[in-house]
Amino acid sequence: MNKKKTFLLVIFLIMIPFISSNNTQITVTKSEITSNQVDNLASKLLLTPNVDPFFTLVFKTYDGSYYPDYANYLKQQLAVIGINIDISLHDWPEFLDLLFVSRDFDVTSIGFGGSKSDIDDLLQGAYTENGSLNLWGYDESMDWNTTLGTGLNEWYIQNGSSMIPPNSQERFDHYWNWQQYMMDELLLLTPLFNSKSFSVNWANLDGFNFSNGDVLHNWGHMSWDGTHTGQSSTSQIVISDNGWTELNPIFCSDAASQFVIDACLDKLIYWDTDCSFYSHLAESWNFINNTTLDITLREDIEWMDYGGFTNEYLDAKDLYFTLYCLRDLSIYQYDYEWIKDLEILDDMTLRVYIDKDDSTPENDPYSASLANLATNILPEHYLNQTQLGDGVTPNSTHTSWTDFSSNCWGTGLFEIDSFTEAVATNLTVRSDCWLLDPLVDKSNMDFVNRFGDFSGGLNHLRVRIMDNDSIIFTEFEAGKLDIIDNSDFDNRVQYGSDSNFEIQSKPDQFFNYYGFNVRETRGTPLQSTDPCPFLPSMTKGLAIRKAIAFITNRTELNNEANDDSFVVHDYPTFGTLGDWLDDDIIKYNYNLTKAKEYMMYAGYDCGLDSDGDGLTDYIELNTTNTDRFNADTDSDLMPDGWEVNNGLDPLVDDAGDDEDSDGLSNVGEYNNNTDPNDADTDNDTLLDGWEVTYGLDPLIDDASNDIDNDYLSNLEEYTEGTIPNDADTDKDLLFDGHEVNGIYSPSNPGADISGYVFTDPLLADTDSDGYIDSVELYSDSDPNDPNSYPLPEFITITPPPETITENKTVTTTVTSGILFSVSIATIGLVLSIAVIFSRKIRKK
Structure with a gap:
């Protein structure tokens, strides 16, 4: 087997x-x-x-x-x-x-x-x-x-x-x-x-569900809602198929023949489109043990009257005969070699003995047995009229066999009404079929859901014999066919855009x-x-x-x-x-x-970086021993990849270290995109840390720039120790550049031979005499000599007449360059006076 x-x-x-x-x-x-x-x-x-x-x-x-x-x-x-x-x-x-x-x-x-x-x-x-x-x-x-x-x-x-x-x-x-x-x-x-199969039907056909099965399975659900172009009857469905060749199921090997067989002969067990098993002619089945199966047939199922046989009902002999023929006579013998023996227990019950492997001494179970029993059942009373010499094997040369091969019939919903070779097979619904008889018990069939209620008024199925796709499409579009299979993509696009048609699909085997x-x-x-x-x-x-x-x-x-x-x-x-x-x-x-x-x-680095830290997972596992799902394994706020590529340790918190002593910590270098191993990333002679501290760009050479307009370049500010973004570092009201490069004031006792006075840009009071450098310069005292300082001025302050109710004159001494206030209260008046001195820098 x-x-x-x-x-x-x-x-x-x-x-x-x-x-x-x-x-x-x-x-x-x-x-x-x-x-x-x-x-x-x-x-x-x-x-x-x-x-x-x-x-x-x-x-x-x-x-x-x-x-x-x-x-x-x-x-x-x-x-x-x-x-x-x-x-x-x-x-x-x-x-x-x-x-x-x-x-x-x-x-x-x-x-x-x-x-x-x-x-x-x-x-x-x-x-x-x-x-x-x-x-x-x-x-x-x-x-x-x-x-x-x-x-x-x-x-x-x-x-x-x-x-x-x-x-x-x-x-x-x-x-x-x-x-x-x-x-x-x-x-x-x-x-x-x-792969998928496709069908196209006229849209006025209700109840056809291609995914549930073919026309036969959907028959009891279908009905017409009016007529379509070319339609001649609302009690008929017209389809096309290839010509059939053999209508005895034990010899049938083509789909067109099997379709006609399925219309006329019922199956023992129904194996539905979802691969669920349903009882059909078999009302029930029971595995007595792993290798013994009892099948009980449904009662009151009558065979179609034919060949002089009337009032014949389905029984265990029909089932025995069918399985015997499948095992010993059919072209599918290999599918039924698991049937070791058959025993009729009573009129409606057959016992099947199972042995999957006859090379072993014990009987072996076979799980596919039920699937193989989803087969058409033959009329024993008609096909077993004579036997061979053994008295058991049916004589397949009997005229009944020849007739059955071209005109099958059974317990099914349809019978062959007429056949014209190369033209059509006409099938008619058998009004006395057990499927339409409410008195026949249909337990375990989920009958209405699966087969419908047959109230659609359909009684005829015409199968036109056609094998030319072009002709089939033409006839369908003319309304001479109601449902067609359609594997042609272009046609599906055409039909899909036409409201007269409906396209359905289902998975293929x-x-x-x-x-x-x-x-x-x-x-x-x-x-x-x-x-x-x-x-x-x-x-x-x-x-x-x-x-x-x-x-x-x-x-x-x-x-x-x-x-x-x-x-x-x-x-x-x-x-x-x-x-x-x-x-x-x-x-x-x-x-x-x-x-x-x-x-x-598997050991191949394809660039996967699960944590986005700049190290591939392969490197993290194979080389750095870092966590491939954590971008910052040591939690020092620097990605592992950045640390590795800059020679830092991704497994140790070294964020506060300053590898290049530029005044910028490692994490500071990371945040500013500078090189933690180069104190001057942009090579402008300014340390990265100093540039970052004072808001300069450590990635661009900006040494010659003067961002605070104090007449000192950034490099000069760095050299002098002044603040590059503060024009007056010591807050003495003098530009840093003027203090460093000199202020031209030839009358000042501190002026050099060229008339320039130089002060310390980091000290507001260069000579520490209590007077800021700018005041001394404006007062012509030497800002570098503590013994030289501005003399006090005497100022008479008289309030405006309109504010005076009592005449008083106040004389005070104001020491220029020192913050003061004078308050006089006369009849509730408070006067605050600030004296601001202003003097422009002289230039040559």
Whole structure:
């Protein structure tokens, strides 16, 4: 059984790109440091990341459809994190050889697809050590678990395939855990996109929900709201399909035939679009143990009268017959080899004995049994009229078999009314069908929600046989078709802008991905099982695969390469599996920071600086031992990167130190962008600390400037010890420059031979005689001789006449240059008089 299934899975993969290329249109195509302070480091850092390629990977893929676009896109993205990609494109046979024989690739892109199946089916083929689609080279040694005696991934899959009942919460949890494990701990692939199917219908059709299923599933919900252009009846739906070829389900292999079969024959169990199981012809089922299943049929379900058979009702013989034929006669025998034996317990109950692996002495459970039982049930009374010599095997050469292959019928909603080859199949609703009979118990079916109430007045389905897309579109636009499938992007754009039409979509049973070859024999870092230097719990190979996953901007790629035909996909299995998909699975949405982080874990510096301190995380972990999430590890208000690049210690608080003795502390240097190792950053002979103290610019040569206009340059101020932004440092009413360079006053006894008087710009009273220098100069006393000082003046002060009520004259002596006040009170009058002397500086 396993060998047959493996072979078919391989064949199935071979078909994928051709299917995709035919249906997809490709577009070629903690600190107190402010953020501004941190940003200012960018142009000054000495430690910068190496973004040259660290290594090269070989990307090989099929030279068709959208896969070359996927390859070129990944090459551009990976260059950002230092991975080079060499792309090699191949025709299909050569590509298959590369995947499964020579295995000569590191990265590829391809897809998985097919018909609806149990979650376990793809896992067995693609993710187990001996799976035929194990293109990544998974083997048990990658995740060997001593307790389990196998690889953890292998255990998940093999154990899950034997869990009973198949739809138990335990099994759901099991496969959710597997998905998380695969995507987080192994990451053999980066899922890209799940394809979508599209349908277009006339907008006056109510109740059609494409995501819930096809026309058959929606029949009881639908009705017409008036008529559209070209419509001839409101009791009919007209669709198109290819011509059918075989209407016996055990021999049917094409979708067009299966559609007609599903219209006329009911399924035992309904496997809904969300992959939930519902009872249908089977009212209930019960696992007696892991390998014994009892199925009880729904009562009062009548077969359609046909071939002289009337009043025939569904019973256990029909179920026995169907399963027997599927196992022993059908083209799907390999899907039913797990049926070891069948036993009719009563008219409505069949017991199924299960053995998944007949090579072991004991019966083995098979979790996909329910999924395989979602099959059409055959009328035993009609097809088992004669048997072969063993008295058991039905005679498939009987005329009933030939007739049934071209005119199937059963318990279903429809019967074939007429068929014209290459023209149409006309199906009519059976008014006596059990689905329309309110007396038939429909327990456990959630009937109305799932199938509707059939009140829409529809009774006829016409399936026109058409395989030319251009003709189909023309007929649809003319109103001769009501619903069509539409994979053409341009047509969808056209129909989407027309209010007469409604476009719907749903996920397909197909997803594509970037796949990784993890076989160590490849010898690249992608396959490395060595522990990460900075995350020993993870291998280097896994970290690199995570980096690739995070660098892939799937939304952007989808927009550029896929039009709207795909949806971003996060799972290692089909997007149609409904509740089997773990909503909480790790999702590799585009995140450049995460990509750089995982490359850093693996030992590659891609420039990631998590705390923005100017040191890459790689350097902080590998060299400086600083905290990569704290821009100021030692909390000294200086970023680690600035300290390292300026020779300071980022692990010790050295903010108050002054490395270059320029009067400016290290933190002061940081705040002023000066060099803590150069006392004069701008080389203007002015110390950085002095410039900062007095508001000068320590980064620009401003030595010759005179910002206070006191006739001294900044450099002269620095040399003389005066204040460069105060024109009169000693507050003696003389400019600093005049005191230093001399005041021309030839009549002053202190003047030199040239007539200039010089005073100390740092002392208001140079000779300490009690008179400030300016007063002495104005009074012609020597400001450098304490024995020379101004003589007092006698001043008579007479108040204004209008303020005097008593005549008094006051005479006082005013010592010029000393602050005084005179107060006279006469009839409540207070006079305050200040005498201000002013004298201009004489010049030659």
